[in-house]
Amino acid sequence: MPAxxxxxxxxxxxxxxxRARQIDVHAAETLLGALRDRLGLTGPKEACGEGECGACTVLVDGGPVASCILAAGSTDGRSVRTVEGLAGAGDLTTLQQAFVGHAAVQCGYCTPGVLMVLTALLEEVSEPTEADVRQALAGNICRCTGYQQIVEAALDAARAVAS
Structure with missing residues (x-):
């Protein structure tokens, strides 16, 4: 069968x-486009369009991916989590609460992607070091915070979950 x-x-x-979904997408459509345009999930942001800035990061099968360069069709049969899927029943996650407590959100454009990579880290590593957090953030560009508040929030969230 031809492509x-x-x-x-x-x-x-x-x-x-x-939530199980079935959607029709163009063969060349990105996951970011499908999430935003077809499902109305506007948390992931389009910034660079090249997978370099992290603003579009979502979790696919639990791992962070740049949704702006991932073909939507490649997610057939897979699980996708966006920032909208983090808080259940309107309650903020421990990580989101830590972001508020540490003023880790400024303009907010990078925040959804940052939350997603840190969620993946905290789900994988129960007691991350500062180096672990900074390594996880390596693919996310934030021009407002200088990262320190974000790192502190992630470490506090990890400690809160561990206790």
């Missing part, structure tokens, strides 16, 4: 924020 043309639509089934 679909970029304008041809394909149907994919995936789980987005714990």
């Amino acid at each position: 679909p043309s970029p304008s041809q639509e394909v149907s994919i089934r995936l789980v987005v924020n714990d």
Whole structure:
């Protein structure tokens, strides 16, 4: 069977924020485009469009990915979590609460992607070091905070969850 043309639509089934979804996407459409334009999930942001800044980061099967360069069709049968899927029933996660407590949010443009990479880190490493947090943030550009408040918030969140 020949590969679909970029304008041809394909149907994919995936789980987005714990909800089974079926959507039609163009063969060349990015996951970011599908999330924002087809599902109305505007948390992931488009900034660089090249997978370099981290603003579009979501978790696919638990791992952080740059949704601006990932083909939506490649997520067929997979699980996707966006920043909208972090807080259940309106309650902030421990990490989100720590961001508020440390004033780790300024303009907010990078915040969804930063929260997603740190969520993945904290789900994988129960007691991360400052170096672990900074390494996780290496693919996320923040021009407002200088990162220190973000690092402190992540470490406090990890301590709060561990206790």
